[in-house]
Amino acid sequence: MKVIQVKEDKDILCFWLLAYGFFYAYFHIMPPFLKTFLKSPLTWGDTLDFLTPFAIIPLAYILYSRANKISHSMQPQQPSNRVLKVLPKVLLAIGFLLFVDGHGLHLSANSIARLLHHMKESELYKATYLFDEIISHFMWDGGVFLISVALIIAAYKISFKSLTWKNFAFLSLGATFYGFTFTVNGIEGQTVIFTFPAAGVGFLLALLFYFHRKKEGNQNPFLFFFMSGYLLSLILFAYWGISRSGFPEFSELGWI
Numbered sequence: 001m002k003v004i005q006v007k008e009d010k011d012i013l014c015f016w017l018l019a020y021g022f023f024y025a026y027f028h029i030m031p032p033f034l035k036t037f038l039k040s041p042l043t044w045g046d047t048l049d050f051l052t053p054f055a056i057i058p059l060a061y062i063l064y065s066r067a068n069k070i071s072h073s074m075q076p077q078q079p080s081n082r083v084l085k086v087l088p089k090v091l092l093a094i095g096f097l098l099f100v101d102g103h104g105l106h107l108s109a110n111s112i113a114r115l116l117h118h119m120k121e122s123e124l125y126k127a128t129y130l131f132d133e134i135i136s137h138f139m140w141d142g143g144v145f146l147i148s149v150a151l152i153i154a155a156y157k158i159s160f161k162s163l164t165w166k167n168f169a170f171l172s173l174g175a176t177f178y179g180f181t182f183t184v185n186g187i188e189g190q191t192v193i194f195t196f197p198a199a200g201v202g203f204l205l206a207l208l209f210y211f212h213r214k215k216e217g218n219q220n221p222f223l224f225f226f227m228s229g230y231l232l233s234l235i236l237f238a239y240w241g242i243s244r245s246g247f248p249e250f251s252e253l254g255w256i
């Protein structure tokens with residue numbers, strides 16, 4: 001019965017991590033391409049973007065809850081470090097607040113900025129640009145990063161003897177969605193000065209915990225997911241910076 005439960009835990013965790021990576025990508029990449037007006041000045045992209053926190057935050061909380069539950073079930077008698085128990089809760093709460101607040105600022109300011117493209121020298125446009133392109137993006141990306149760190153720390157005790165090829169396929173696909181989106185958000189949102197090194201910190205943290213588990217002969221889906229996602233992000237950031245001699249936005253190149 002315990003073997004069946006462990007198998008179910010592995011499969012469910014890998015599925016939720018894939019879902020998290022996919023929805024993170026879908027709700028962040030799709031809105032800019034949906035420029036048709038639902039009802040002026042509201043576009044279909046604005047409408048979809050409104051749903052972003054309702055998709056991402058619940059998924060992140062589900063992952064956090066499952067990580068806690070499985071960690072406790074695997075090591076019920078082991079005394080827990082109070083700092084490592086409280087820290088992910090604090091990081092997750094701050095991450096949620098930054099994500100939701102940053103997303104709200106961006107959604108509204110971005111919609112207003114579209115109506116002011118002929119007034120770029122006005123104080124109104126400059127104020128809108130500040131909240132749309134600078135403050136909101138740093139808060140938003142900062143929230144995403146803190147959520148990932150909270151999940152890495154909360155899940156570091158999880159140990160499975162092995163993962164199936166199906167598990168690795170789910171995790172790799174989800175990590176690809178996550179790493180790609182983290183990079184394009186950083187480039188288009190002009191937060192590379194933060195997101196590039198943040199990807200390095202996330203990768204090293206997950207890598208450290210991952211190889212600690214590997215030495216024990218065990219696997220951890222969370223650590224593999226974020227280690228792979230942030231590694232891909234680092235590669236993409238480096239490629240873009242070298243190939244373009246900087247980090248121009250995709251919109252500057254006319255791609256979106």
